[in-house]
Amino acid sequence: MNTTSISIKQVDIKHADIVAGFVYDLIDELAAGKGPSLGKISNDTEAVLENDHVFGFISFEGTSPTGLIMLNECAAIYAGGVFGEISELYVAPKLRSRGIAGALIQEAIDFARSRKWNRLEVGAPNQPEWKRTFDFYLRAGFDEVGPRLRKSL
Numbered sequence: 001m002n003t004t005s006i007s008i009k010q011v012d013i014k015h016a017d018i019v020a021g022f023v024y025d026l027i028d029e030l031a032a033g034k035g036p037s038l039g040k041i042s043n044d045t046e047a048v049l050e051n052d053h054v055f056g057f058i059s060f061e062g063t064s065p066t067g068l069i070m071l072n073e074c075a076a077i078y079a080g081g082v083f084g085e086i087s088e089l090y091v092a093p094k095l096r097s098r099g100i101a102g103a104l105i106q107e108a109i110d111f112a113r114s115r116k117w118n119r120l121e122v123g124a125p126n127q128p129e130w131k132r133t134f135d136f137y138l139r140a141g142f143d144e145v146g147p148r149l150r151k152s153l
Contacts, residue, residue: 006066006100008107011056013049018058020045022068026090030125057107059091059100067091069104071111071120079119084112086122105140123148 011019020042027035048054053073059066070088091100112120124134
């Protein structure tokens with residue numbers, strides 16, 4: 001497969017099952033099978049997709065979904081105003097290294113520019129375990145700015 005056979009569509013609520021499936025697979029891979037159930041992710045997906053500040057794109061080869069990128073609209077003084085954050089990016093493992101993730105990133109960049117966002121940010125997974133992912137973002141033009149931390153509430 002090459003990226004010329006890929007089409008990309010913006011996510012809407014009718015894509016909730018596809019989005020939930022990809023996010024489930026992403027979390028399952030990152031958490032080594034210790035993530036939430038598909039049912040929980042499906043419920044969360046529907047709620048998140050109703051948010052006016054959440055956007056997503058699904059790549060397809062024909063009618064088969066191949067990948068997903070989800071974006072959140074954020075704002076911060078340090079960022080000079082409104083910016084985008086990539087919250088999920090996933091391509092089915094057997095389809096990786098074929099340009100799909102790069103096409104999704106480019107779609108996100110184009111969308112960000114259309115929204116007049118000042119930047120796109122992404123939190124990379126744990127290093128060095130996910131170095132390949134980290135290196136992908138560097139090749140896509142992202143700059144390393146340090147680790148991201150979280151506190152669950």
